[in-house]
Amino acid sequence: MEQSSPLTTFTPELFMRNFAEAEPGLTRKGAIEESNRCLYCYDAPCIQACPTSINIPSFIKRIATDNLRGAAQTIMDANPVGASCARVCPTEELCEGACVLNGTSAPIEIGLLQRYATDWAIRSGLQLFQAGESNGKKVAVIGGGPAGLSAARELAREGFQVVIYEAKPLAGGLDTHGIVSFRLPQDISLWEVEQVERLGVEIRTGMKVGLDISIEELKAGYDAIVLAAGMGYVPPLGIEGEKLSGVYDAIELVETTKTGIPTLELMGQRVAVIGAGNTAIDAATCSVRLGAANVKMIYRRTRGEMTAYDFEYEFAKQEGVEFNWLTLPKRIVGDELGNVAALECVRMELSGEAGPDGRPSPVPVAGSEFLLPVDAVVVAIGQKRRMDLIEALGLKHKRGVVEIDPATGRTSDPQIYAAGDIVFGAGTGEAMVVSAAQQGKDAAYAIVKQWSGRQDGIVGSAV
Amino acid sequence: MADLSIDFAGIKSPNPFWLASAPPTNTGYQVQRAFEAGWGGAVWKTLGEPVINTSARFAAVHFGGQRVAGFNNIELITDRPLEVNLKEIYETKRRFPDHTIIASLMVEPKREKWHEIVKRVEAIGVDGLELNFGCPHGMAERGMGAASGQQPDLVQAQTAWVKEVATTPVIVKLTPNITDITVVARHAVKGGADAISLINTINSLAGVDIHSWNTIPNVGGQGAHGGYCGPAVKPIALSMVAECARDREVGVPISGIGGISTWQDVVEFMLMGSTGIQVCTAVMHHGFRIVEEMIDGLNHYLDEKGLASVTELIGKSVPRYSNWGDLDLNYQVVARINEENCINCNKCHIACEDASHQCIDMLTNAEGKAILQVREEDCVGCNLCSIVCPADGAIDMIALEGGAAPMSWNQRSRIISGVNGSYSEAEVG
Numbered sequence: 001m002e003q004s005s006p007l008t009t010f011t012p013e014l015f016m017r018n019f020a021e022a023e024p025g026l027t028r029k030g031a032i033e034e035s036n037r038c039l040y041c042y043d044a045p046c047i048q049a050c051p052t053s054i055n056i057p058s059f060i061k062r063i064a065t066d067n068l069r070g071a072a073q074t075i076m077d078a079n080p081v082g083a084s085c086a087r088v089c090p091t092e093e094l095c096e097g098a099c100v101l102n103g104t105s106a107p108i109e110i111g112l113l114q115r116y117a118t119d120w121a122i123r124s125g126l127q128l129f130q131a132g133e134s135n136g137k138k139v140a141v142i143g144g145g146p147a148g149l150s151a152a153r154e155l156a157r158e159g160f161q162v163v164i165y166e167a168k169p170l171a172g173g174l175d176t177h178g179i180v181s182f183r184l185p186q187d188i189s190l191w192e193v194e195q196v197e198r199l200g201v202e203i204r205t206g207m208k209v210g211l212d213i214s215i216e217e218l219k220a221g222y223d224a225i226v227l228a229a230g231m232g233y234v235p236p237l238g239i240e241g242e243k244l245s246g247v248y249d250a251i252e253l254v255e256t257t258k259t260g261i262p263t264l265e266l267m268g269q270r271v272a273v274i275g276a277g278n279t280a281i282d283a284a285t286c287s288v289r290l291g292a293a294n295v296k297m298i299y300r301r302t303r304g305e306m307t308a309y310d311f312e313y314e315f316a317k318q319e320g321v322e323f324n325w326l327t328l329p330k331r332i333v334g335d336e337l338g339n340v341a342a343l344e345c346v347r348m349e350l351s352g353e354a355g356p357d358g359r360p361s362p363v364p365v366a367g368s369e370f371l372l373p374v375d376a377v378v379v380a381i382g383q384k385r386r387m388d389l390i391e392a393l394g395l396k397h398k399r400g401v402v403e404i405d406p407a408t409g410r411t412s413d414p415q416i417y418a419a420g421d422i423v424f425g426a427g428t429g430e431a432m433v434v435s436a437a438q439q440g441k442d443a444a445y446a447i448v449k450q451w452s453g454r455q456d457g458i459v460g461s462a463v
Numbered sequence: 464m465a466d467l468s469i470d471f472a473g474i475k476s477p478n479p480f481w482l483a484s485a486p487p488t489n490t491g492y493q494v495q496r497a498f499e500a501g502w503g504g505a506v507w508k509t510l511g512e513p514v515i516n517t518s519a520r521f522a523a524v525h526f527g528g529q530r531v532a533g534f535n536n537i538e539l540i541t542d543r544p545l546e547v548n549l550k551e552i553y554e555t556k557r558r559f560p561d562h563t564i565i566a567s568l569m570v571e572p573k574r575e576k577w578h579e580i581v582k583r584v585e586a587i588g589v590d591g592l593e594l595n596f597g598c599p600h601g602m603a604e605r606g607m608g609a610a611s612g613q614q615p616d617l618v619q620a621q622t623a624w625v626k627e628v629a630t631t632p633v634i635v636k637l638t639p640n641i642t643d644i645t646v647v648a649r650h651a652v653k654g655g656a657d658a659i660s661l662i663n664t665i666n667s668l669a670g671v672d673i674h675s676w677n678t679i680p681n682v683g684g685q686g687a688h689g690g691y692c693g694p695a696v697k698p699i700a701l702s703m704v705a706e707c708a709r710d711r712e713v714g715v716p717i718s719g720i721g722g723i724s725t726w727q728d729v730v731e732f733m734l735m736g737s738t739g740i741q742v743c744t745a746v747m748h749h750g751f752r753i754v755e756e757m758i759d760g761l762n763h764y765l766d767e768k769g770l771a772s773v774t775e776l777i778g779k780s781v782p783r784y785s786n787w788g789d790l791d792l793n794y795q796v797v798a799r800i801n802e803e804n805c806i807n808c809n810k811c812h813i814a815c816e817d818a819s820h821q822c823i824d825m826l827t828n829a830e831g832k833a834i835l836q837v838r839e840e841d842c843v844g845c846n847l848c849s850i851v852c853p854a855d856g857a858i859d860m861i862a863l864e865g866g867a868a869p870m871s872w873n874q875r876s877r878i879i880s881g882v883n884g885s886y887s888e889a890e891v892g
Contacts, residue, residue, distance in 0.1 A: 039853050043813075104853075104854060
């Protein structure tokens with residue numbers, strides 16, 4: 001990673017170097033050693049900690065016994081986006097955090113082993129699963145992200161004809177567009193998309209439901225609908241100066257780096273990133289790797305309240321990102337050309353009183369306003385809700401969070417199920433890819449149950 | 464620091480660590496390097512009519528990611544002329560007069576052949592002779608090695624021929640490829656053996672290559688059985704040493720061989736009746752320097768135990784080794800799980816559930832924590848849970864007090880026979 005390079009322009013070589021996957025995968029020897037360390041627990045806590053219940057001891061034993069196809073199948077059977085999750089899951093809070101070896105020696109590197117097995121599967125070119133015999137039922141999936149892909153794959157394995165309506169030119173959702181390449185290269189996500197397509201799932205890209213196809217058409221043409229449209233871009237801060245040149249949406253910023261060399265210019269610039277979630281961290285490290293001279297994260301609360309994972313925070317610090325805690329942006333100041341020149345902030349303090357989400361409320365310190373000279377501002381304060389789509393579908397929701405039966409994912413419209421970020425409520429931690437995948441599976445099983453008359457959806461049982 | 468020197472059937476050695484007759488003792492260069500590293504003695508690679516060895520020769524069994532759990536070879540005795548070996552033995556002995564050099568010998572089972580080689584070897588000065596009646600491959604087809612070692616009368620006769628002319632102590636090396644090793648040991652003693660060494664390697668095929676379907680190792684696509692050694696064979700060797708050690712008709716010093724890799728292994732073999740030990744595979748794997756750690760560990764152990772001499776270990780566990788029929792059937796241990804050390808891997812539960820007596824329950828305690836608990840009334844004290852448990856101190860096997868008076872199967876049978884008049888001694892294994 002080059003940060004303070006004497007280069008003044010962002011060359012393709014620098015881009016390739018800075019955006020190549022940062023963490024090396026395991027070598028064969030490393031994988032054999034690590035997999036042999038696994039105790040092969042019975043009723044293993046790592047499985048319980050995995051939202052998709054991957055049979056982790058089983059796939060690790062398969063690695064240890066040189067059965068990588070079996071290992072990859074075990075992973076991908078439970079989690080259709082298991083290759084992406086191997087890279088982006090907060091493993092220390094999930095499987096690795098539950099490993100019984102914590103405190104005894106060191107937890108098994110489950111994420112790296114999962115990546116080792118799925119990398120093998122990607123290189124092999126194999127199709128890991130087969131479509132089920134057609135049952136004549138049709139399901140439309142709105143959104144081709146982790147939840148939509150997972151629902152589609154499980155339905156296809158059960159014989160449903162599935163069409164995914166994807167608004168973007170490529171499916172995969174945030175895995176394809178929204179996570180920095182040096183953590184999750186796009187081809188990993190696209191392989192997962194391809195695995196789903198190889199089951200006969202049709203993915204109609206560039207299709208916005210409600211615009212390119214009407215709701216009525218959709219409801220008439222399909223037996224069931226899975227709504228997995230995720231969330232949108234970053235909502236406005238609501239402060240002066242947001243329209244200035246040099247103000248970026250964090251998700252858009254990351255997205256521009258996923259499909260080729262970005263056109264935006266951060267080389268040598270001073271960047272302020274507003275927010276402290278995982279996307280904010282991604283935007284910050286992304287800015288560093290795009291050649292920014294200095295990157296500061298601006299957060300109105302403290303380290304203790306930030307929602308980014310510890311490993312993300314550590315990674316950002318290693319990348320040279322600075323953190324300005326208890327700092328609230330008040331106004332973006334422009335120069336005479338309409339470019340960002342500074343960010344006016346005010347110091348905050350924690351009031352000691354808990355806010356509605358239980359976290360202590362920050363309050364401004366009177367008279368503490370100051371100007372932070374910056375060339376760019378990246379906004380990462382969350383994501384917009386798909387209010388228009390949800391309203392158009394006529395679904396019950398709470399401020400843009402679709403209401404569902406948690407067991408089945410069924411919405412207020414019995415024909416429509418929902419999964420993924422579109423049902424992810426505020427104040428419930430970080431939305432995880434792996435949870436979206438499980439919700440997609442759950443919605444699929446509920447549809448299988450509804451249409452097959454079966455008491456239990458059994459697809460996706462542990463291998 | 465304890466005294467590590469031993470007197471093995473009259474052979475003085477600065478320590479009990481000898482190299483077994485094998486590839487590491489092929490040349491004077493190697494044996495001298497070994498003595499410099501700290502080995503107390505070496506049994507020179509078997510002398511006889513030089514052979515032609517194959518390529519490849521070695522293979523190993525790797526287990527759970529660890530290399531060389533077991534080792535397999537199809538190499539034969541020395542492939543160098545006797546004169547060359549004798550010259551190097553002479554030079555090595557002159558440089559290291561206080562170290563032990565034993566000549567391993569193997570010739571056709573003919574009296575004059577044995578006389579000839581014994582005289583030639585003793586003429587240049589060795590501390591003892593080891594008769595190789597154990598090599599399981601190659602030489603056996605020529606009526607030597609294990610072929611004669613599997614025939615007790617041949618062992619006795621050849622030992623006697625050697626003793627007719629030998630002036631140094633004679634050690635007979637035994638093959639494990641036999642039903643009861645003590646039979647051959649007794650015949651060796653009848654033939655006049657001053658000591659025995661065991662075990663030689665065990666007949667083995669290291670593996671089959673599941674892709675090429677060739678044997679491992681293979682010589683141009685063909686394989687043959689070899690001899691197995693290394694850590695995996697230690698329990699087999701130890702039991703054979705123990706059987707010989709407790710056999711009154713054997714009654715000669717034992718040089719223990721078979722999978723010895725650490726100082727702990729050395730202690731075990733000596734406790735089970737070995738006066739000295741021999742090592743090969745550990746050196747094949749790590750080089751001669753491994754003896755430094757073995758000597759150091761043994762020294763600290765002896766100091767910790769307050770023992771002035773390593774010889775105080777010899778045979779101390781032999782009286783504790785007997786027949787199954789003499790074991791106390793009323794002795795009872797049960798497993799107890801220590802919650803504070805348990806890591807909840809549940810391996811004890813599933814092992815007991817599927818392979819023993821279904822007495823370890825997965826429960827939740829009052830605080831809602833998952834715990835494992837033994838139903839002691841159903842526990843048969845088999846040890847399985849404590850074997851599979853990966854956490855130190857998580858499972859103890861506790862001896863229960865206050866049970867019935869000791870009663871072995873043999874005692875029980877004797878009592879029953881007093882009632883119905885029939886009785887047979889059990890050596891049930």
